[in-house]
Amino acid sequence: MDKSxxxxxxxxxxxxxxxxxxxxxxTGHVKAVDDVSFQVFEGETLGLxxxxxxxxxxTGRMILNxxxxxxxxxxxxxxxxxxxxxxxxxxxxxxxxxxxxVRQEMQIIFQDPYSSLNPRMTVGSLIxxxxxxxxxxxxxxxxxxxxxxxxxxxxxxxxHINRFPHEFSGGQRQRIGIARAIALSPKLIVADEPVSALxxxxxxxxxxxxxxxQNELNISFLFIAHDLSVIKxxxxxxxxxxxGKIVELCTKDELFNNPKHPYTEALISSIPIPNPKxxxxxxxxxxxxxxxxxxxxxxxxHTRCKYAKNICRESIPFLKNINNKNDHYVSxxxxxxxxxxx
Numbered sequence: 376m377d378k379s380x381x382x383x384x385x386x387x388x389x390x391x392x393x394x395x396x397x398x399x400x401x402t403g404h405v406k407a408v409d410d411v412s413f414q415v416f417e418g419e420t421l422g423l424x425x426x427x428x429x430x431x432x433x434t435g436r437m438i439l440n441x442x443x444x445x446x447x448x449x450x451x452x453x454x455x456x457x458x459x460x461x462x463x464x465x466x467x468x469x470x471x472x473x474x475x476x477v478r479q480e481m482q483i484i485f486q487d488p489y490s491s492l493n494p495r496m497t498v499g500s501l502i503x504x505x506x507x508x509x510x511x512x513x514x515x516x517x518x519x520x521x522x523x524x525x526x527x528x529x530x531x532x533x534x535h536i537n538r539f540p541h542e543f544s545g546g547q548r549q550r551i552g553i554a555r556a557i558a559l560s561p562k563l564i565v566a567d568e569p570v571s572a573l574x575x576x577x578x579x580x581x582x583x584x585x586x587x588x589q590n591e592l593n594i595s596f597l598f599i600a601h602d603l604s605v606i607k608x609x610x611x612x613x614x615x616x617x618x619g620k621i622v623e624l625c626t627k628d629e630l631f632n633n634p635k636h637p638y639t640e641a642l643i644s645s646i647p648i649p650n651p652k653x654x655x656x657x658x659x660x661x662x663x664x665x666x667x668x669x670x671x672x673x674x675x676x677h678t679r680c681k682y683a684k685n686i687c688r689e690s691i692p693f694l695k696n697i698n699n700k701n702d703h704y705v706s707x708x709x710x711x712x713x714x715x716x717x
Contacts, residue, residue: 378416380452381595382438382563383463387411387447389433393668405668407433409619411447412694415563420589420596422610422627424603424642428664430619431599432486435565438597439481440466440474451563453477479509482556486568488548492540498551499536502526505558525554529584546577550584557588566598570605582609603646607631615639618675619667621694625703635697635710637680674708682709 388411390404408430415421423431436442438449449466455476456464469477482505485491492501502522505511512518523533529550540548549569556564566585570578586609589596600606606613606627613630615623615638623636634640641658660679665671671678677687686708694706707713 378419380414381417382415382452382597383448383450384414384434384438385412385448385450387434387437387449388445389430389437389442390445403668406619406670407667408437408444409667409670411616411619411621413614413621413624415595415597417452417562417595418589418593419611420598420609422606422613423597423599423616424601424606424613425616426601426664428667429616430667431601431616432567434616435483435567435597435599438466439478439483439565440469441483443467451477451481453480454562455480475509479505479559480562482559482561482564484549484552484556484564484566484569487572488545488552489540489572491552492548494540497537497539498526498531498543501540501551502555502558505555509559511559521558525558528557528588529554530580544577545573546581549573549581553581553584553588557592557594560592561594563595563597566596568600569598571600571602578605585609603642615642618665618670620675620706621704622676622706623704624694625698625701629698629701629703633703635703635705635713636676636707637682637713638676674706682713684709 387408389408390406392401393403393405394400395402411434413421423434425431433442437444444467450463451466452463454462456469456473466477499522502525503518506518506521512521522536526532526535531547531550543551570581573581582605585596588594598606598609610627612625613627614621615636617638623630623639630639631643634643641660644656644658662679665675665678673689674687674692677683680687690708692706692708694704697703697705697710
């Protein structure tokens with residue numbers, strides 16, 4: 376891909392300690408994110424998809440350093456902080472002062488539009504907060520003008536400035552959250568399931584709004600979701616997660632036309648088609664998702680995979696490029712031999 380790399384995540388891990396007993400001794404770890412690597416290019420949307428509990432949200436929050444990783448590197452191409460004449464910095468090595476500066480370029484849209492907005496603050500105060508915190512606008516008249524511009528850009532009006540969050544619908548609240556996220560014109564936005572709490576009719580409006588903002592401001596998105604239909608519509612490339620690991624990563628066309636991991640095959644087969652005459656070979660995965668505190672040996676997916684062989688139970692597969700032309704990365708021992716049906 377010819378685009379410049381904006382974000383480079385390398386071997387990212389987050390293991391939460393399990394404490395038991397009166398003395399709260401550590402007796403194990405929940406491996407929420409286990410050795411995850413990927414890149415986000417400038418102006419693109421990378422979709423991060425997987426079922427609940429696979430580590431998507433934890434990954435997104437670690438990228439913004441809202442959660443401290445156990446291990447790994449998060450390199451970000453910043454225009455604000457430079458080290459040794461280079462603009463690429465490791466987020467995890469920054470001082471609190473420098474991290475605050477870089478946060479101007481990295482923002483988040485939270486999943487729940489009801490709890491992510493302070494109910495005691497007006498819409499104007501909520502949107503102006505990042506501008507005031509980073510001292511971008513000092514003049515009150517200019518600040519009000521900027522708030523008005525942001526509200527209009529997300530489909531709201533100036534009359535909403537002095538209202539409180541409880542006076543808005545879920546879709547409107549999410550638009551307020553989006554206006555707050557783009558207030559500082561960031562380079563990267565982590566969108567953590569921004570439409571999952573909204574009605575289906577409103578979801579399309581918000582997704583189209585995000586695409587419009589991306590085209591206008593050239594923002595990159597890490598779009599986290601569990602709905603493959605939404606991911607397919609908004610993403611340029613898609614990373615599929617399972618039990619803390621990325622199992623497949625490629626362009627959306629390559630993923631839906633030529634999936635190479637059995638878990639991806641099962642996910643795609645579950646997408647409903649609005650045609651009662653169309654017969655689809657839906658794959659039902661047997662068993663439950665293993666516990667991240669005690670993952671299976673070898674491939675984490677082998678306990679539910681109908682293609683599993685001895686090598687899958689004994690050896691851990693690593694994410695590797697199986698198609699250099701299309702940059703198709705798969706973490707599966709059998710990816711070259713499988714003929715998937717979906």
